[in-house]
Amino acid sequence: MINYPNGQKTKSFKTYSPSCPKKPTNFAKRGMSFEEDINATNEYYLSQEIAVIHKKPTPIQIVHVDYPARSRAKITEAYFRQASTTDYSGVYKGRYIDFEAKETNQKQSFPLKNFHHHQIEHMKAVLKQEGVAFILLHFSSRLETYYLPASKMVEFYEENKGLKSMPLDFIQKYGFLLPNQQIPRIPYIEIIRNQIGGGLNS
Amino acid sequence: MINYPNGQKTKSFKTYSPSCPKKPTNFAKRGMSFEEDINATNEYYLSQEIAVIHKKPTPIQIVHVDYPARSRAKITEAYFRQASTTDYSGVYKGRYIDFEAKETNQKQSFPLKNFHHHQIEHMKAVLKQEGVAFILLHFSSRLETYYLPASKMVEFYEENKGLKSMPLDFIQKYGFLLPNQQIPRIPYIEIIRNQIGGGLNS
Structure with missing residues (x-):
């Protein structure tokens, strides 16, 4: 039995489907992907001491590691695992912040297959x-x-058993359109700031 | 250029030194490692709806991935990366919770080399x-x-430039000894609960 540094042993895992295929350059976004925009936003918040938000590392199931003499450990067999939580978390003014970010090229609705039950x-x-x-x-x-409170996401998901796409007008009714701006690119903390006092999760 | 699912590209990384060598079975702890004890504690807190705390996945630098036809993606070359944050985070009564867990077999002090500057x-x-x-x-x-507020850890680390071990009496003076118990094994939320109202981080 190999003891991996994170204490994991070989076990079964679910198949991973990459959800971010290579996209054509979008000049309006200066070629940055949505994920890169969020990461840049988080770096901005960190550097300005506005919030501390990090993306969690991608969970990997390690099967085999080589330990060559006088060299770093090399993973030679591993697989992507499905995340059991959301991708981003951190702290803003003492509060726990937690979100998932997804994109679609559809125009009128958001497919829920992008979200996993767990x-x-x-x-x-x-x-x-x-x-x-x-x-x-x-x-x-x-x-x-759009910024959509998780309570609305959960509500819609449970009503539709995760099968239906979420219509844009539902998102527009219960969510908040983020302004298009440069710094930071995805100013989600602004929404949280405006929400404080008015029920953060609804 | 390969686009990895987590948006990372091949770049330099620091050498990883496994910090948890295989330990002999400790019957007083029923053979569970400290990390397993913490994970079991977090599962208990989650199941009892006391708190939602997760360990972050180990950060891995992916260098090469095979995509065999009709099969899952297989990582064939990857390396351990140094974590840029602490290992555990989550939420307890709306508050952001963040901690790192380390162990030593020394008796009178705790080596600071277990902690990285970042x-x-x-x-x-x-x-x-x-x-x-x-x-x-x-x-x-x-x-x-022991539960030691991060403020004390930071104070000691900066005074000693990360070079000295932290003496047990410092930890005993500013920290809290956790009770030895079965469920949960590492009842750290109790400490947080007792601290609320009395200045959580000092």
Whole structure:
């Protein structure tokens, strides 16, 4: 038995489907992907001491590691695993912040297949602990990004058993359109700031 | 250029030194490692809806991925990367919780080489955002686990430039000895609960 540094042993895992295929350059976005925009936003918030938000590392199932003499350990067999939580978390003014970010090239609705059941369960658990939970939905063809409170996401998901796409007008009714701006690119903390005092999760 | 699912490209990384060598079975702990104890504690907190705390995945630098036809993507070359944040984070009653857990077999002091400079920087950033930040220090030979507020850790680290070991009496003076118990094994939320109202980070 090999003891991996993270304490994991070989076990079964789910098949991973890459959800971010290579996209054509979008000049309106200066060629940055949605994920890169979020990461740049988080770096900005960190550098300005506005919030500390990080993307979690991609979970990897390690099967085999070589330990060559006088050299670093080399992983020679590993697989992508499905994340059991959302991708981003951190702290803003003492509060726990938790979100998932997804994009679509559809124009009128957001496919829910982008979300896994255990991510929904995670959002519910965070909401019960009064964390600030939401999703960022990017419509690449519309160049629009919305902030949707996780409570609305959970509500829609459970009503439709995760099968239906979420219509744009639902997102527009319960969510917040983020302004298009340069610095930071995805100013989601502004939404949280405006929400404080008015019920953060609804 | 290969686009990896986490958006990372091949870049330089630091050498990884496994920090958890295989330990002999400790019957007083029923053969569970400190990390397993923490994970079991977090599962307990999650199942009882007391808190939602997760360990972050180990950061891996992916260099090469095979995509065999009709099969899952297989990572064939990858390396361990140094974590840029602490290992555990989550939410308890709306508050952001962040900690690192380390163990030693020394009896009178805790070596600071177990902590990286950027982890200390992360703790400082979290403290500035009023997150609840601490470290769990396990003395395996003493069978004792201490909760030490991150503010004290940062203070000691900066005074000693990360060079000195932290003496046990410093940890005992500013930290909290966790009770030895079965469920949960590492009841750190109790400490946080007792601290609320009395200045969480000092």
